[in-house]
Amino acid sequence: MKYEFLKEPRLQFADGTHICPRKGIATYGVFDRSMSTRRTTINVGGVGSSRCLEALGGWLDRCAKVIEAPEDTNQPNLQAPFCGFTADQGFCSQLAFNSELSRQIRNTDIDEILKIKDRNERVSKAINLYYEEIKFLAQNRVVDVVVCVIPEKLYKKVALEEPVEEEEKLEVSVEVPKELNFRRALKAKAMHLGKPLQLIRAVSLKDKAKGQQDDATKAWNFCTALYYKAGATNPWKLETDPARPSSCAVGIAFYRSRDRQVLNTSLAQIFDELGNGLILRGTPIDMRKDDRVPQLTSQQAYELLTTALNEYRIALRTYPARVAIHKSSNFSNNEIEGLRNAARDLNIDTVDFITIHDSTIRMFREGNYPPYRGSLVSLSDSRHLLYTRGSVWYYQTYPGMYIPQPLDLRIVHSEESPAFLAREILGLTKMNWNNTQFDGKYPVTLGCARKVGEIMKYLDEGEKPHIRYGFYM
Structure with missing residues (x-):
């Protein structure tokens, strides 16, 4: 038996390398900064209720600025401040979102779905409700990625009850009902429209939400995912040996x-x-x-x-x-x-x-x-x-x-x-x-x-x- 410790692989950014994506982006800028294929403005489409869309707009505005790390953190490298999604540093891009890029789902339609007793029918109706608005944005607006905000009352009825499967479990079960997973099915249904989706719970858009990640960490993960989904290249890559x-x-x-x-x-x-x-x-x-x-x-x-x-x-x-x-x-x-x-x-x-x-x-x-x-x-x-x-x-x-x-x-x-x-x-x-x-x-x-x-x-x-x-x- 032999033990060996491997050093943390370094990542390549625009002007340097670092082991941490957050520190690397904040200090050296996204890797693809100088590439002509990158987007300097990312048009974000939004689908959700009126309150959800207002919350999304507020959250995107907040992500355009620095978000400080929690004051009581004991691990400053783990809970790092968010550098802000701006054209001047870090992501070197900006997020564009307005009423023209959003599609409102009526509360009346949501309430009708909540009344449906059969779960599969309820989930199917919710998928179709979001799909129609995603389809409109994809076909009639210039959007790079579509954020679907799920109200908490709807989330509990169509997503919280999703069956959890073990990864790579391959045994055949007899008379297993067809799985209907809201997130997976919606992404598959909308795939042909050519616009990546980002699904997020409405509660996640609240400041310092209970049971959620700290706001800076949440902004890092949310914005990096949007940047990657909307662009043709990546915010970082592995450092390679040219030899x-x-x-x-x-x-x-x-x-x-x-x-x-x-x-x-x-x-x-x-x-x-x-x-x-x-x-x-x-x-x-x-x-x-x-x-x-x-x-x-x-x-x-x-x-x-x-x-x-x-x-x-x-x-x-x-x-x-x-x-x-x-x-x-x-x-x-x-x-x-x-x-x-x-x-x-x-x-x-x-x-x-x-x-x-x-x-x-x-x-x-x-x-x-x-x-x-x-x-x-x-x-x-x-x-x-x-x-x-x-x-x-x-x-x-x-x-x-x-x-x-x-x-x-x-x-x-x-x-x-x-x-x-x-x-x-x-x-x-x-x-x-x-x-x-x-x-x-x-x-x-x-x-x-x-x-x-x-x-x-x-x-x-x-x-x-x-x-x-x-x-x-």
């Missing part, structure tokens, strides 16, 4: 249809050095009754990776020299054969296969705090434990609520060292533009694939999924 050949990381995960009778595969690929993600949907998986783990056939694996790498070539006009493939279940021989054949036919020099599980093994540190994020324990040449959640030196605390669980990395085949692969995975946990707290648990390759699957299950086979990750987060 190393180009590479991309691919995540493969599975999801069931809403009635849980058909198993599909979804794939999320981080397809360029900026972290832009390409989303592809695979073909249905034919599982025998005695199969416990879904597997791709050799041909399915071949087609999935070939399609992904061809899209990479279209984006960057060349193929990567190396591909790292992450999977949340064990690779079968057929999958490895198909993936290797695809890489060989496209002249990819190196393919690494890594299985990433939640580990049941835990380490303990002297004292009351869990092991540091970045702790790597090698149990054998092919099996390693990596703490992506844990005590964070920069935060001077453990920012989680529960005992952290390390990732179990199973290296099936790789030309790289275990420490290199672990550092790469640790870096990919920071490519989540929905959360500016940088200690994410899963690399975006798998975290993204899971979120994609949750929404793709609401798309019919004939519907073409959007390739941008911003439509799923």
Whole structure:
């Protein structure tokens, strides 16, 4: 057994690098600041009741200014002040919102929905109510992203009762009713309109709301998500070594249809050095009754990776020299054969296969705090434990609520060292533009694939999924 501590991967911003997205944006500016494709003004559409729209306007006005951190904070790096969404610094852009960019939902219509006793009918009516207003904005107004504000009384009736599923639980249940999830179904229904959605509870727009994050943290996460969803590039990227050949990381995960009778595969690929993600949907998986783990056939694996790498070539006009493939279940021989054949036919020099599980093994540190994020324990040449959640030196605390669980990395085949692969995975946990707290648990390759699957299950086979990750987060 060998222990090694990995330094926190650095992120690249416009004028410098830092380990923290918040500090990096505030000090050095968003990475894409000098790019011609970025938006200096983001037009925000809004859908909600009159009170919700007023609250949204007030919150956006507040986000245009500095929001101080809580006075009683003991972790100034964890609860940092918000730099303000302005054209002069930080995001170097501004948020535009007015009555022309908003669509009001009548309280009468909301009250009618609340009277419906059948939950599925109630949720369906709410989805249609919001969809019609989103559709109007997408087709008749110049908006970059649409914020849907959910009144608390409606939230409790259409969202709070949503069934909670375990990630990656693949057992088939008999006579399971179709899941109807308000957030997922609305995003899927509106996807063809080409405008990313941001759903938010009305209570979250209140100042110092009870049970919510502090206002500065809330502003960081909200504004970063809007910026990413509305733009063509990203607020930060991983610092890379220019001496190393180009590479991309691919995540493969599975999801069931809403009635849980058909198993599909979804794939999320981080397809360029900026972290832009390409989303592809695979073909249905034919599982025998005695199969416990879904597997791709050799041909399915071949087609999935070939399609992904061809899209990479279209984006960057060349193929990567190396591909790292992450999977949340064990690779079968057929999958490895198909993936290797695809890489060989496209002249990819190196393919690494890594299985990433939640580990049941835990380490303990002297004292009351869990092991540091970045702790790597090698149990054998092919099996390693990596703490992506844990005590964070920069935060001077453990920012989680529960005992952290390390990732179990199973290296099936790789030309790289275990420490290199672990550092790469640790870096990919920071490519989540929905959360500016940088200690994410899963690399975006798998975290993204899971979120994609949750929404793709609401798309019919004939519907073409959007390739941008911003439509799923």
